[in-house]
Amino acid sequence: MLKSLHIRNFALLEEVSVEFGAGLNILTGETGAGKSILIDALGAILGQRISTDAIRSGCDALRVEAVFSLHADARELAAVLAEQEIDCEEEELIIVRKVSRAGKSSVLVNGSHVTVGFLRSLAPFLVDIHGQNENLALLREDSQRRLLEDGDGTLAQLLSAYRGVYDAWREKRALREERAETVQEIGERLDMLRWQEQEISDADLQEGEDEELETEIRRLSHMEKLVDHASEASARLSEDGAAGAAVLTALAIVRRDLDEIARYDDGLSNAQSMIEEAYISLQEASYEVRDYCESLDADPAHLDRLQTRMDVIDRLKKKYGGTVSAVLERLASVRAELESIDNYDTDMAQLDKEIAALARDLAERAAELTACRRNIGAQLSGEIERELQELGMSKARFHIEVTPEEKYTSRGADNLRMLFSANVGEAEKPLEKIASGGELSRIALAIKTIVAARDTSGASMVFDEIDTGVGGRTAQMVAERIAYVAGYKQVLCITHLPQIACMADEHLYISKSVKGDATVTQVDLLSEEERMHEIARMASGDDVTEAALANAREMLANAQKKQVEFRKKTAHRK
Numbered sequence: 128m129l130k131s132l133h134i135r136n137f138a139l140l141e142e143v144s145v146e147f148g149a150g151l152n153i154l155t156g157e158t159g160a161g162k163s164i165l166i167d168a169l170g171a172i173l174g175q176r177i178s179t180d181a182i183r184s185g186c187d188a189l190r191v192e193a194v195f196s197l198h199a200d201a202r203e204l205a206a207v208l209a210e211q212e213i214d215c216e217e218e219e220l221i222i223v224r225k226v227s228r229a230g231k232s233s234v235l236v237n238g239s240h241v242t243v244g245f246l247r248s249l250a251p252f253l254v255d256i257h258g259q260n261e262n263l264a265l266l267r268e269d270s271q272r273r274l275l276e277d278g279d280g281t282l283a284q285l286l287s288a289y290r291g292v293y294d295a296w297r298e299k300r301a302l303r304e305e306r307a308e309t310v311q312e313i314g315e316r317l318d319m320l321r322w323q324e325q326e327i328s329d330a331d332l333q334e335g336e337d338e339e340l341e342t343e344i345r346r347l348s349h350m351e352k353l354v355d356h357a358s359e360a361s362a363r364l365s366e367d368g369a370a371g372a373a374v375l376t377a378l379a380i381v382r383r384d385l386d387e388i389a390r391y392d393d394g395l396s397n398a399q400s401m402i403e404e405a406y407i408s409l410q411e412a413s414y415e416v417r418d419y420c421e422s423l424d425a426d427p428a429h430l431d432r433l434q435t436r437m438d439v440i441d442r443l444k445k446k447y448g449g450t451v452s453a454v455l456e457r458l459a460s461v462r463a464e465l466e467s468i469d470n471y472d473t474d475m476a477q478l479d480k481e482i483a484a485l486a487r488d489l490a491e492r493a494a495e496l497t498a499c500r501r502n503i504g505a506q507l508s509g510e511i512e513r514e515l516q517e518l519g520m521s522k523a524r525f526h527i528e529v530t531p532e533e534k535y536t537s538r539g540a541d542n543l544r545m546l547f548s549a550n551v552g553e554a555e556k557p558l559e560k561i562a563s564g565g566e567l568s569r570i571a572l573a574i575k576t577i578v579a580a581r582d583t584s585g586a587s588m589v590f591d592e593i594d595t596g597v598g599g600r601t602a603q604m605v606a607e608r609i610a611y612v613a614g615y616k617q618v619l620c621i622t623h624l625p626q627i628a629c630m631a632d633e634h635l636y637i638s639k640s641v642k643g644d645a646t647v648t649q650v651d652l653l654s655e656e657e658r659m660h661e662i663a664r665m666a667s668g669d670d671v672t673e674a675a676l677a678n679a680r681e682m683l684a685n686a687q688k689k690q691v692e693f694r695k696k697t698a699h700r701k
Contacts, residue, residue, distance in 0.1 A: 133192040136183040139648040150632035151613035161648035174247030188227040195220040204252040257571040289492040296485040327458040347430040364413040493540035514573035519601030568593035590620040602626040625665040629686040
């Protein structure tokens with residue numbers, strides 16, 4: 128809700144501070160006093176474009192400050208503010224906009240600098256201005272959809288079910304597009320994987336094979352030394368030669384001498400046992416060395432084969448991981464990926480099948496949504512048309528058109544338009560093609576009257592030009608409906624009609640005067656006595672007579688009775 132507006136150097140407004148009430152705030156005054164300037168200043172707070180021509184003559188800049196009180200349940204607005212890290216914990220929003228004659232502009236929201244674009248994004252949550260086409264919330268598609276959909280439980284259930292299918296359908300389509308984009312990459316990768324699989328498979332690697340080969344190659348590479356040393360060791364053990372007796376021959380002599388000693392003295396029996404064991408061990412060693420010599424085979428071709436095999440293993444280890452284990456793991460990974468790619472066509476066919484099933488389900492649910500919206504639209508259209516006729520537009524036709532579309536969105540597959548015709552013989556046209564601000568204001572009032580209790584648009588509404596071409600009974604109907612809507616939200620209304628003015632909860636009078644060489648506009652909150660005189664002036668002109676005052680008193684008394692009735696209704700429905 129708009130609590131206050133402080134304006135400095137904006138056109139005729141030199142320094143004006145206005146406090147607004149929660150219900151119906153009526154703004155009256157003579158033509159040219161500057162009533163619309165006040166609305167323009169509010170528009171500046173909502174992100175409207177402000178020309179430097181709006182700066183008061185002789186001043187360097189203009190400044191507008193608005194204070195809004197926020198409802199605790201304004202979660203959407205709080206989320207928008209949180210994105211810009213703007214604090215609103217005290218449930219109050221202070222917006223300041225400055226424009227200098229040099230063309231520089233600054234915007235502050237609760238002390239944080241923001242852009243005019245961001246200010247425009249806040250506007251739908253704060254104020255709904257009716258009367259100027261570029262600011263009419265009713266012309267926005269999201270507002271029209273909320274009007275049609277809010278408060279209908281059946282439609283809400285259908286929409287929830289539709290969105291579940293829609294999200295699944297989009298996810299499957301995105302997955303398919305992602306896979307389709309990689310078809311060429313898959314073909315190239317498939318060739319590489321098959322090459323790797325063939326290369327590693329042909330090698331027929333065995334775990335630990337490289338270690339065994341290294342040992343064997345090292346042995347064969349030193350065959351000449353092995354033969355020489357083994358032959359010499361075998362000869363030293365068992366073959367007598369020019370250099371002397373072999374080890375076993377010498378040890379046999381020692382053993383024989385000890386046997387002779389033992390015949391006469393057992394003092395060397397322990398030594399005798401040790402020599403016996405040594406002889407047997409050395410004899411076995413001699414046999415083993417002899418067999419080793421016989422097994423040595425200096426075959427260069429076999430060594431070449433082993434080295435060639437080792438080269439293959441080393442190359443694979445270098446390419447695929449450094450060890451035979453890593454190469455074998457790579458082979459397993461390649462085979463798994465090849466299997467996955469081989470199933471690509473099958474997976475895509477299954478995905479297409481799932482997408483087609485979801486599309487059929489989506490089409491059915493979208494058709495249900497469209498049918499439901501048409502039913503609601505037809506009923507709402509009739510109600511709005513009747514309200515327009517009560518508001519003095521006896522020939523008006525209003526139609527909410529819901530047209531199916533092929534494109535699915537998160538809200539369904541249909542297009543929504545509000546069509547209107549004010550006169551017989553004129554074709555119904557979309558609201559955005561209507562030029563008359565007064566007509567738009569009355570359409571908005573008719574709609575707001577019907578949906579006031581469930582309206583979720585901005586907490587404050589502004590009606591400008593709504594009394595254009597209105598008088599008599601129609602003026603009274605307009606007044607009553609504005610007062611009724613004001614029972615649910617704050618309303619600011621500029622009017623020239625006493626029937627509307629007498630319904631005010633707060634009556635603000637706008638006047639202008641000459642101050643020095645300049646014209647100045649001021650805004651005053653009227654007392655009950657001042658209200659009566661203003662309503663009398665509006666009804667009978669500047670010559671306010673006792674009869675005019677009596678008529679004003681009667682109008683105010685009747686208005687108060689109506690307001691009591693409206694308060695009872697709105698209190699019951701809130």
